[in-house]
Amino acid sequence: MALYFFTPFIAIILTILGGGIIFYILGFNPIESLKFYFITPISNLYGFSELLLKATPLCLIAIGLSFCFKSNNWNIGAEGQLTFGAIVGGGVALLFYNQEGFYILPLVIIAGAIGGMFFALIPAILKTYFNTNEILVSLMLVYVSKLLLDYLVVGPWSNPEGFNFPETRQFSDSSRMPLLFEGLRIHAGIFLALAAVMLSWFILYKTYLGFQIKVSGLSLKTAKYAGFKGKTMILVVFMISGACAGLAGVGEIAGPIGQLHRMISPDYGFTAIIVAFLGRLNPFGIIFASLVVALTYLGAETAQIFLQIPKYTGQVFQGMILFFLLASDYLLFFKVKILNLKKNELRH
Amino acid sequence: MYKNFFRYLISAIFLLGFSVNSNADFKVGFVYVGPTGDHGWTFQHHEGRNAVEAAGIKTTFVESVPEGADAERVIRQLAQSGHDLIFTTSFGYMDPTNKVAKDFPNVKFEHATGYKREHSNVSTYSARFYEGRTLLGHIAGKMTKTNTIGYIASFPIPEVIRGINAMTLAAQKVNPNIKTKIVWVFTWYDPGKEAEAAQALIDQGADVIMQHTDSTAPVQTAEKAGVWSFGQASDMQRFAPKSILTSIIDDWAPYYVERAIAARDGTWNQQDTWHGLKEGMVAMGPYNSAMGADLVKEVEQLQKDLASGKVHSFTGPIYDQKGNILVAEGKVADDGMLAGMSVYVKGVEGDIPK
Numbered sequence: 086m087a088l089y090f091f092t093p094f095i096a097i098i099l100t101i102l103g104g105g106i107i108f109y110i111l112g113f114n115p116i117e118s119l120k121f122y123f124i125t126p127i128s129n130l131y132g133f134s135e136l137l138l139k140a141t142p143l144c145l146i147a148i149g150l151s152f153c154f155k156s157n158n159w160n161i162g163a164e165g166q167l168t169f170g171a172i173v174g175g176g177v178a179l180l181f182y183n184q185e186g187f188y189i190l191p192l193v194i195i196a197g198a199i200g201g202m203f204f205a206l207i208p209a210i211l212k213t214y215f216n217t218n219e220i221l222v223s224l225m226l227v228y229v230s231k232l233l234l235d236y237l238v239v240g241p242w243s244n245p246e247g248f249n250f251p252e253t254r255q256f257s258d259s260s261r262m263p264l265l266f267e268g269l270r271i272h273a274g275i276f277l278a279l280a281a282v283m284l285s286w287f288i289l290y291k292t293y294l295g296f297q298i299k300v301s302g303l304s305l306k307t308a309k310y311a312g313f314k315g316k317t318m319i320l321v322v323f324m325i326s327g328a329c330a331g332l333a334g335v336g337e338i339a340g341p342i343g344q345l346h347r348m349i350s351p352d353y354g355f356t357a358i359i360v361a362f363l364g365r366l367n368p369f370g371i372i373f374a375s376l377v378v379a380l381t382y383l384g385a386e387t388a389q390i391f392l393q394i395p396k397y398t399g400q401v402f403q404g405m406i407l408f409f410l411l412a413s414d415y416l417l418f419f420k421v422k423i424l425n426l427k428k429n430e431l432r433h
Numbered sequence: 434m435y436k437n438f439f440r441y442l443i444s445a446i447f448l449l450g451f452s453v454n455s456n457a458d459f460k461v462g463f464v465y466v467g468p469t470g471d472h473g474w475t476f477q478h479h480e481g482r483n484a485v486e487a488a489g490i491k492t493t494f495v496e497s498v499p500e501g502a503d504a505e506r507v508i509r510q511l512a513q514s515g516h517d518l519i520f521t522t523s524f525g526y527m528d529p530t531n532k533v534a535k536d537f538p539n540v541k542f543e544h545a546t547g548y549k550r551e552h553s554n555v556s557t558y559s560a561r562f563y564e565g566r567t568l569l570g571h572i573a574g575k576m577t578k579t580n581t582i583g584y585i586a587s588f589p590i591p592e593v594i595r596g597i598n599a600m601t602l603a604a605q606k607v608n609p610n611i612k613t614k615i616v617w618v619f620t621w622y623d624p625g626k627e628a629e630a631a632q633a634l635i636d637q638g639a640d641v642i643m644q645h646t647d648s649t650a651p652v653q654t655a656e657k658a659g660v661w662s663f664g665q666a667s668d669m670q671r672f673a674p675k676s677i678l679t680s681i682i683d684d685w686a687p688y689y690v691e692r693a694i695a696a697r698d699g700t701w702n703q704q705d706t707w708h709g710l711k712e713g714m715v716a717m718g719p720y721n722s723a724m725g726a727d728l729v730k731e732v733e734q735l736q737k738d739l740a741s742g743k744v745h746s747f748t749g750p751i752y753d754q755k756g757n758i759l760v761a762e763g764k765v766a767d768d769g770m771l772a773g774m775s776v777y778v779k780g781v782e783g784d785i786p787k
Contacts, residue, residue, distance in 0.1 A: 131513075135506050235619055239588065240787055248548070249590045249775065250524060251619070268536070270505070341502035348501040348525065386507055389495050390462075390514055396497055 088417055090370070093363050096409035097377060103405050104398070113392055121391050122384035122402075134269040136379050138341065142167070142333035142350070144278045144375035146357035148285045149329025151366040152322040155289070156298040157305065160323060162208065162223030163330040164354025166201040168230040170331020171338045172237065173200025175345040178260035178338070179242060179253055189259040194277070194335050201331020202324045204230060209323035213316040219323075227354070231347075238346055252346035262340040274336030281329055286368040288325075298322060330354060351382075359407045378403060459697045461485055461689075462511035463494040464504070466523035467622060473647030473666040474621070474683070478522045478545075480667075481685030485693045500525025505532060512537040518696040520689065521545065531555055541696050546592070548772075553703050558688060561709030562592070563599035563771070564739050565681035567746040568717060568732055569663050570603030572678050573611075573641040575728055576661050580610045583634025585627055585644035585651055586617050589785045591774045593645050598778045599746040600643065605780055613781045614639055624650035635660055652677055668718040679732075680718030687713055707768065710740040747771065752779040 104122070105115035127133045146163045153160040174197030181189045208222040235251070244254045262272035289295040297318055301308035309315060337349055360378050364371030385399025463482050467475035475496065482492050493516060498507045504526050511519050512533055518541045521530045527547035534542045534552045542555045550557055573582045582604060586593050597615065604611040614637055616630040627646050631654035634642055641661040644651040649672040655662035656673035664670060664680025688708065695701040708714035717736060720729045738744040747766035751759045753776045760766050777785060 131509075138502075239619060248773065249588065251588050252525075255528070270502075337502060341505065343528075346500070346525065348499050351499045351501060351503060382503070383506075386495060386498075386503075386510060390493055390507075390510055393493065396495060 092413040126383035139379035140375040145333040147360035149326035165227035165230040166330035167334035169204035170197040170201030171334030174335035197335030201327040205327025462516035481689040484686035505529035558706035560714040566599040570600035574604030574608035583639030
C-alpha cells in the first residue's frame with residue numbers, strides 16, 4: 086500500500102530522466118535544460134506566485150474529479166463545466182458592470198459554481214435515468230459549452246466599444262478576485278482551492294457520503310447490496326465535480342483574465358485528469374500533483390525563452406508523467422513472469 | 434531561399450549544443466499565437482524574426498502562446514530576462530502587453546493589430562491588407578464565370594469587413610454582376626472548418642474562393658474542386674499550384690528590422706503604423722499564368738497605382754447594402770472610417786453576424 090502512494094514519485098523521476106534523454110537526443114545539454122525546466126521558473130518570488138496561480142485551477146478541478154473517479158463515474162467533461170461556470174459567473178459580472186458592492190464578487194463566484202454544477206448534472210441525469218454513457222455525454226458537452234461561449238463573446242455579450250472583437254468588456258474591480266500581493270497575479274482564488282482540499286478530505290474520509298463513494302468505487306455490487314442510493318450518489322459526485330470546475334473557471338475570468346473571451350482555459354479540464362490520478366485521488370496528493378503539472382507549463386515557457394527548446398515539450402512531459410504512472414501501476418499490481426516455453430510449445 | 438537556409442543554420446547551431454548567451458547586450462523577443470509551421474500568420478512573423486537575426490540582432494521567440502492568462506506571464510518573462518524590444522503578434526495580447534509595459538518602462542513593446550497604446554513604450558502596427566484584397570477583387574471579377582465569389586471570413590471585426598468590401602468594390606468595377614457570398618467560421622485557424630466552408634461556397638456556385646483565415650485548407654479544397662483560389666498571409670502557391678492565382682503576403686521583415694535597429698540605437702519612439710503595398714508590408718505572390726498576360730499586366734499596373742496612391746481601394750461613390758451613400762463620388766474613405774468599418778457595401782450577400 087505504501088508503494089501505491091510512492092509510484093507517483095517514481096513516475097516523476099522517470100519523467101525527468103526521460104526528459105533529460107529527449108533533450109540530449111535533441112542536442113541540448115540535458116542538465117542545463119532540466120534546470121531551465123524545473124528550477125528557473127520558480128527561482129524567484131514572481132515565478133513561485135505564477136506556479137501557484139497556474140496550479141489553482143488544476144487543483145480545484147482535480148479535487149472535484151476525484152469524487153467522480155473514486156466512485157467509478159467517468160466525468161471527462163470538466164473543461165465544459167469550467168467553461169459553463171465561467172459563462173454564468175461572467176454573465177453575473179457583466180450584469181453588475183460598473184457597479185460597486187461587496188456582494189458582487191461572492192455572487193459571481195456562487196454563480197460560477199452553480200453553472201458548473203448544472204452543466205455536470207446533465208451527464209449525471211442522463212446516466213442515472215436514461216443509462217447513457219457519461220464519458221461520451223460529458224465529453225461532447227465540452228464542445229457545446231465552448232460553442233456557446235463563442236456565440237456569446239462574438240454576439241450578445243461582445244464589448245460595445247471593442248470593434249466586434251470576440252471578447253466582452255473588462256469586468257469592474259468589484260467583480261474581480263482580490264490580489265494577495267501588490268504586483269503579483271496570485272489572487273484569492275487560491276483560498277477556494279485550499280478550502281476545496283480541506284472540505285473534500287473531510288467528506289471523503291469523515292462522512293457517510295465519503296464512505297459510500299469509496300465503496301461504490303471499489304465494488305458497485307457491494308454498494309447496491311449495502312443498500313446505498315446509487316442514483317443520488319451519482320448526482321452528488323457530478324454536482325461536486327461540476328461546482329469545482331465552475332469555480333476554477335470563475336477564478337480564471339475574475340482573476341488573471343478579467344473578461345470573457347474564447348481562450349479562457351488552455352484545456353485545464355483535461356489536464357486536471359492527469360493531476361487527479363497523479364495525486365492518487367487523494368486531496369493532499371492532488372495539491373502536490375497540481376504543482377508538478379503546473380511546473381511543466383511554466384518550464385516549457387522558460388525552456389523556449391532561454392534555450393529555444395520547442396514549447397510542445399511541456400505536453401510531452403505531461404504525457405510522460407501519465408504514461409510512467411500507469412506503467413508503474415501496472416508493474417505494481419501485476420507480477421511480470423517470463424515464461425520459459427520450448428520452441429515446439431510455442432507453435433500450439 | 435537564404436531565409437530558409439538561415440533558419441536551418443540556426444537550428445544546426447542549436448543542434449550542436451550551443452546555447453544562447455542570456456546576457457547579450459540587445460535582444461528582441463517575439464510572442465506568437467500559433468506554431469511557427471502554420472504556413473500562415475505566425476510563419477510570416479517568424480520570417481520577420483529571421484530577418485532581424487540576419488541583421489545581426491539576437492532574438493528569442495515563444496510560439497503557441499494562448500491568448501488567455503498565460504500571455505501576460507510569457508511577455509513578462511521576456512521583459513524580465515533582458516529583452517529590450519518585444520513584439521506581441523496577435524490581437525489577444527493587447528491588454529497583457531499594455532499591463533506588462535506599465536511595469537517595464539525601459540522595455541519597448543510592439544503590438545500587432547491592436548488599438549491600445551496606454552503607455553509611451555507601446556507601439557501598435559498593422560498592415561493595409563485591404564490593398565491586396567483590391568487586387569484579388571479585380572482578378573476574381575475577371576476570372577469568375579458564375580459571377581459568384583466565395584469568401585471565408587473569421588470574425589466580423591473591421592479588418593475582415595474591410596477586406597470583404599475592398600474585394601467586392603474592385604470586383605464590381607470590372608464585373609458589375611458580381612455577388613460575394615460569405616461563410617463565417619469564427620476561427621482564425623481550423624483546417625477542418627475552413628475546408629468545409631470552402632466546399633459549401635463551391636457548392637453554392639462560387640468558382641473563386643478566398644479566405645481571411647490562416648490555414649492552407651481552403652486553397653487545397655479549391656484545387657481539388659477545380660476552382661480558383663488565393664493564398665492568405667504567406668505564399669501558398671505550392672499547396673495548390675493550379676488553383677492559386679496569387680497570394681497576399683504579410684511581409685513584416687522590413688518593419689521588424691527597422692524597429693529593432695531603432696530600439697537598439699535609441700531612436701525608437703511610439704507609433705501607430707499602418708503600412709501597405711507602398712512600404713512593402715503587404716506584398717503579392719507570383720501571378721498565375723492562367724490569368725493571361727493581359728490581366729497580369731492590368732493587375733501589375735493596379736498594384737503600382739495602389740502603391741503610389743494614385744488609386745485608393747475605397748474611392749467613392751460607395752453605397753451600403755441598402756443603397757445609402759457611404760463615400761461620396763470623388764472622395765476616398767479616411768483612415769478613421771476604415772479603422773471602424775462595420776457595414777457591408779452593396780453587392781455583398783447576407784448580414785454581418787451580431
